[in-house]
Amino acid sequence: MIRTALARPTSKLPRAGTTIFTVMSKLAQECGAINLSQGFPDFPIDPKLSDLVNAAMKAGHNQYAPMPGLPALREAIASKVERLYGFNYDPDTEVTVTAGGTQAIFTALGAVVQSGDEVIIVDPAYDCYAPTVELFGGVPVHVRLGNDMKFDTDAVKAAINPRTRMLMINTPHNPAGTILRDADMRRIAEMLRGTDIILLSDEVYEHLVFDGERHASAINYPELRERAFVIFSFGKVFHATGWKMGYALAPKELMAEFRKVHQFNVFSVNTPIQHALAAYMREPTNYEDVPAFYQAKRDRFAAGMMNSRFNLLLCEGSYFQTADYSAISNEGDLDFATRVTKEFGVATIPLSPFYKDPPTDLRLLRFCFAKQDATLDAAIEKLCRI
Ligand code: GLN
Numbered sequence: 001m002i003r004t005a006l007a008r009p010t011s012k013l014p015r016a017g018t019t020i021f022t023v024m025s026k027l028a029q030e031c032g033a034i035n036l037s038q039g040f041p042d043f044p045i046d047p048k049l050s051d052l053v054n055a056a057m058k059a060g061h062n063q064y065a066p067m068p069g070l071p072a073l074r075e076a077i078a079s080k081v082e083r084l085y086g087f088n089y090d091p092d093t094e095v096t097v098t099a100g101g102t103q104a105i106f107t108a109l110g111a112v113v114q115s116g117d118e119v120i121i122v123d124p125a126y127d128c129y130a131p132t133v134e135l136f137g138g139v140p141v142h143v144r145l146g147n148d149m150k151f152d153t154d155a156v157k158a159a160i161n162p163r164t165r166m167l168m169i170n171t172p173h174n175p176a177g178t179i180l181r182d183a184d185m186r187r188i189a190e191m192l193r194g195t196d197i198i199l200l201s202d203e204v205y206e207h208l209v210f211d212g213e214r215h216a217s218a219i220n221y222p223e224l225r226e227r228a229f230v231i232f233s234f235g236k237v238f239h240a241t242g243w244k245m246g247y248a249l250a251p252k253e254l255m256a257e258f259r260k261v262h263q264f265n266v267f268s269v270n271t272p273i274q275h276a277l278a279a280y281m282r283e284p285t286n287y288e289d290v291p292a293f294y295q296a297k298r299d300r301f302a303a304g305m306m307n308s309r310f311n312l313l314l315c316e317g318s319y320f321q322t323a324d325y326s327a328i329s330n331e332g333d334l335d336f337a338t339r340v341t342k343e344f345g346v347a348t349i350p351l352s353p354f355y356k357d358p359p360t361d362l363r364l365l366r367f368c369f370a371k372q373d374a375t376l377d378a379a380i381e382k383l384c385r386i
Pocket of ligand 1: 038
């Protein structure tokens with residue numbers, strides 16, 4: 001029998017393995033470890049919300065939703081956004097419901113990145129950014145967060161050149177847990193002024209901003225908003241990451257291009273859940289307590305970890321706490337995170353996968369504190385034994 005050559009594609013992402021979130025959650029499961037790695041809550045959603053989904057299914061809302069999203073949901077999104085950030089996006093042309101934040105990012109990049117376009121990414125960066133840029137033929141240009149994991153406007157400005165097509169920002173920041181403030185946003189507006197650079201502002205943790213700070217959304221800044229895709233997530237606000245529901249906002253011209261890709265990517269997203277969210281998000285009390293709720297969890301985790309040998313970094317937002325373990329070990333972070341999972345029973349996320357070139361002395365882990373108090377307490381007890 002003659003064997004023909006096997007069809008083996010040339011990898012479009014030769015350097016990509018399996019995402020660290022999948023790797024660590026799997027390891028946590030195999031070891032029976034407490035999972036503070038992949039970011040997701042371990043507590044239930046509001047029963048009112050699941051009742052709404054159930055009701056929508058029973059009412060027969062089980063077929064395709066309109067491609068850009070259910071009109072009622074797009075209207076609810078537009079009114080919430082106006083209430084919070086003072087600008088009214090047109091629900092017909094400037095709001096699109098997506099299958100989560102990652103799909104929105106993928107679609108936005110797919111809509112605008114052309115071969116050879118440079119996209120500025122600030123490391124540590126959420127792990128889908130650079131591979132997605134590469135998939136569309138773009139060139140990721142990596143700069144770094146500055147001291148204390150804060151945004152370094154000078155570093156970003158120095159990376160801008162005529163080939164720059166897009167700047168990607170993320171506030172509150174995953175994995176760092178820091179936020180952008182008014183002064184940062186003003187400086188970003190200044191550096192983009194007079195260029196045709198598109199901004200992608202990943203704001204999926206918009207409600208997880210602590211200590212009375214206000215979320216500085218790109219939407220608050222007309223000069224930014226006019227050139228921006230702003231990306232949000234329902235999963236983070238309503239504790240339902242597994243629903244994979246989010247949305248993108250952008251001016252009409254940008255959104256028209258976004259939708260051209262979206263329609264061939266997912267076409268439309270889960271209909272009954274869109275019905276449920278449209279009703280649920282109209283009530284501000286359903287999201288107003290989120291900052292205080294997570295701030296209490298951050299504080300509980302930090303107080304417990306005072307008795308550990310980890311040194312916690314600043315956490316201004318998101319549901320992630322980063323911590324330095326250099327007082328404990330000199331191992332690389334992947335090895336250390338693996339050992340802590342296997343030997344001490346707590347899974348975390350090492351930070352090196354969020355860098356193109358991780359600093360050699362990087363000794364940081366990320367802990368997700370979106371957990372019941374009992375889970376946090378049990379994890380703290382284990383972590384304090386290290
Ligand atoms: N956003 C989640 C995190 O940072 C992970 C989502 C995923 O696993 N793709 O942990």
